Amino acid sequence: MELGTFWVTIAFVVDLAFRVIALVVVPRNRRPQTAMAWLLAIFFIPYFGFLAFVAFGSRRLPKKRRDNQLAINTHLRSRSSLLSPGIVVTPENLLDRPEFPRWLSPTVRMNEKLGAMPMVAGNDVSFMTDYRDSIAEMASAIDAAETTVHVEFYIMSYDEVTKEFFAALERAGQRGVIVRVLYDQVASARITGYRELRAELDRLTLSHQAMLPVQPWRGVYQRPDLRNHRKLLVIDSTLAYTGSQNIIEPSYRNPRHKARGLEWLDVMMKVEGPLADSLEALFVSDWYQETGELLTTPSPRAPSGPSQDVCAQVVPSGPAFEGENNLRLFNSLVYGARTRLVLSSPYFVPDESMRYAITTAAERGVEVHLMVSEIADQQLVFYAQRSYYDELLEAGVRIWLYRAPTILHSKFVIIDDAISVIGSSNIDMRSFSLNLEVSVLMASPRVVGELESLYLDYRSHSSELTLAAWRQRPWHARFIEGLARLTATVQ
Numbered sequence: 001m002e003l004g005t006f007w008v009t010i011a012f013v014v015d016l017a018f019r020v021i022a023l024v025v026v027p028r029n030r031r032p033q034t035a036m037a038w039l040l041a042i043f044f045i046p047y048f049g050f051l052a053f054v055a056f057g058s059r060r061l062p063k064k065r066r067d068n069q070l071a072i073n074t075h076l077r078s079r080s081s082l083l084s085p086g087i088v089v090t091p092e093n094l095l096d097r098p099e100f101p102r103w104l105s106p107t108v109r110m111n112e113k114l115g116a117m118p119m120v121a122g123n124d125v126s127f128m129t130d131y132r133d134s135i136a137e138m139a140s141a142i143d144a145a146e147t148t149v150h151v152e153f154y155i156m157s158y159d160e161v162t163k164e165f166f167a168a169l170e171r172a173g174q175r176g177v178i179v180r181v182l183y184d185q186v187a188s189a190r191i192t193g194y195r196e197l198r199a200e201l202d203r204l205t206l207s208h209q210a211m212l213p214v215q216p217w218r219g220v221y222q223r224p225d226l227r228n229h230r231k232l233l234v235i236d237s238t239l240a241y242t243g244s245q246n247i248i249e250p251s252y253r254n255p256r257h258k259a260r261g262l263e264w265l266d267v268m269m270k271v272e273g274p275l276a277d278s279l280e281a282l283f284v285s286d287w288y289q290e291t292g293e294l295l296t297t298p299s300p301r302a303p304s305g306p307s308q309d310v311c312a313q314v315v316p317s318g319p320a321f322e323g324e325n326n327l328r329l330f331n332s333l334v335y336g337a338r339t340r341l342v343l344s345s346p347y348f349v350p351d352e353s354m355r356y357a358i359t360t361a362a363e364r365g366v367e368v369h370l371m372v373s374e375i376a377d378q379q380l381v382f383y384a385q386r387s388y389y390d391e392l393l394e395a396g397v398r399i400w401l402y403r404a405p406t407i408l409h410s411k412f413v414i415i416d417d418a419i420s421v422i423g424s425s426n427i428d429m430r431s432f433s434l435n436l437e438v439s440v441l442m443a444s445p446r447v448v449g450e451l452e453s454l455y456l457d458y459r460s461h462s463s464e465l466t467l468a469a470w471r472q473r474p475w476h477a478r479f480i481e482g483l484a485r486l487t488a489t490v491q
Helices: 003-025 032-044 046-056 063-080 091-095 104-115 131-143 163-174 185-189 194-203 255-260 274-291 325-336 352-363 379-386 389-395 429-433 445-460 475-490
Strands: 119-128 148-153 178-184 207-211 231-235 239-243 263-265 268-272 310-317 340-344 367-373 398-402 406-408 412-415 419-423 435-443 462-465
Touching: 003 032, 003 046, 032 046, 032 475, 063 274, 091 104, 104 119, 104 310, 104 325, 104 435, 119 131, 119 274, 119 435, 119 445, 131 163, 131 231, 131 239, 131 263, 131 268, 148 163, 148 274, 163 178, 178 185, 178 274, 185 194, 185 207, 207 274, 231 274, 239 274, 239 419, 268 274, 274 310, 274 435, 310 325, 325 352, 325 412, 325 419, 325 429, 325 435, 340 352, 340 445, 352 367, 352 389, 367 406, 367 445, 379 475, 389 398, 398 445, 412 445, 419 445, 429 435, 445 462
Parallel strands: 148 178, 178 207, 263 406, 340 367, 367 398
Antiparallel strands: 119 268, 119 310, 148 231, 231 239, 239 268, 310 435, 340 412, 398 462, 412 419, 419 435
């Protein structure tokens, strides 16, 4: 055999071996559509596809992190057992409350089983909808802190809008308050001025830690796009903020965004009551993951007044958990809806189960509204999202496009008259599988009323997309949407 023929044969055998191994390994414990996307990549661009699969093919965090999550879940469950009966709302208690649907009880039980957090009563909830005012209010709350300030955000930036937030952290540290800060390493590092952020955190009297660091030279590595997307601030274990907003100016320090006039529109929730302690427990969990230090916190207080009327449950999710906690929550809510369903999500790329749940709801007569942006900052996700519009519209879903140049970034769900969810989770496969997220399930007609008012305000700045108009889009847009959809499961 000639030398050239020999090497051609070797290359053929190696290529064939890669493909056979891929057929065995790739489909294992994956959704069929995800497995197919990876197989197409490996078969059509063999070597690049194989290397991409090695780097990005697993959505699981390292075993140590998964074991840590199991340990913290055990800790949270033991702590929950010490709560007074006046705080915990058991699934059985919910069955005795006629203002709430009966399907809520098994949903709460499922959430507690998966995320180790019980539903708690006696919470007062309000919403902040102005971007700059929200950051200013959080800074004021930090100025009133007496014991602890715990900060955890996907993106943090030290800039003209956030500098007072950091100044409040400095003042808190100077008067003896313990301040701890968590931020996602990769997401924050992508922002202009990351070195300024690190320098400012180093200068202040506080402890800070990057979340999910990618540092292979130190033996610290996991799939680099597995990120901590949570946003929360907890003060003295009794006051908390969570929602969709990051700690950064509203154009995300991006010159191209500023040139186009793009600004993010978010909603944050202010919480007083035992729910703040649940959010504190989530911070404790993430702090333990990143530092190995298990913090102790005081026991939550009993309800203190009739104004505190909201029953709520924190639902953590992410690749450290065995199940896709937020996907299971959203599917349960959508299937539970009887009259009305409102979904606000800047990135809407549902998996197959979610897509069927939403279209099924519309087909059985539920009034379904989807609120998304007219434009987007991430084009691949944007085109993948648009690929679902035809099917949704045909099923009867009403789609509202928030007018440019604003990027609607708020994330919430309204179900009928008494149930809602707000948090960091988008309705997309990245949030379901790849990101650590926080969602808050709330049972309260008052909260639904306030979120409904917010939705109607958003709608007044939106245009409705109709099926007839949508089908007039050019062929090249349809082509790009189709290609983007193929990548949706691995984005």
